[in-house]
Amino acid sequence: MAEAALLAVEYGSSIAQLLHGHGYGPGHSVSARAVSEGVWLTCPACDYVGAPASIANHSKKAHATTIGEQAQGAER
Ligand SMILES: [Zn+2]
Numbered sequence: 001m002a003e004a005a006l007l008a009v010e011y012g013s014s015i016a017q018l019l020h021g022h023g024y025g026p027g028h029s030v031s032a033r034a035v036s037e038g039v040w041l042t043c044p045a046c047d048y049v050g051a052p053a054s055i056a057n058h059s060k061k062a063h064a065t066t067i068g069e070q071a072q073g074a075e076r
Contacts, residue, residue: 031049034040041055042048045063048055 031040035042035049039051040049041052043050043055043058043063045059048058048062050058
């Protein structure tokens with residue numbers, strides 16, 4: 001149930017209800033399914049999974065220095 005609450009906070013209750021409507025619920029591999037279908041992405045720096053916008057937001061908060069260094073290195 002904690003996972004459902006996290007989903008509701010992270011992606012909005014509408015998404016959680018959508019997942020529930022498709023038969024997915026807490027404890028199911030909905031994240032892996034979403035990643036395999038290309039809907040969600042996996043964070044390159046950890047095992048965080050979420051929509052592209054969520055990954056970007058997560059990276060800024062959790063891996064700001066890491067992502068920044070990688071971006072600068074790529075440009076040079
Ligand atoms: Zn991460």
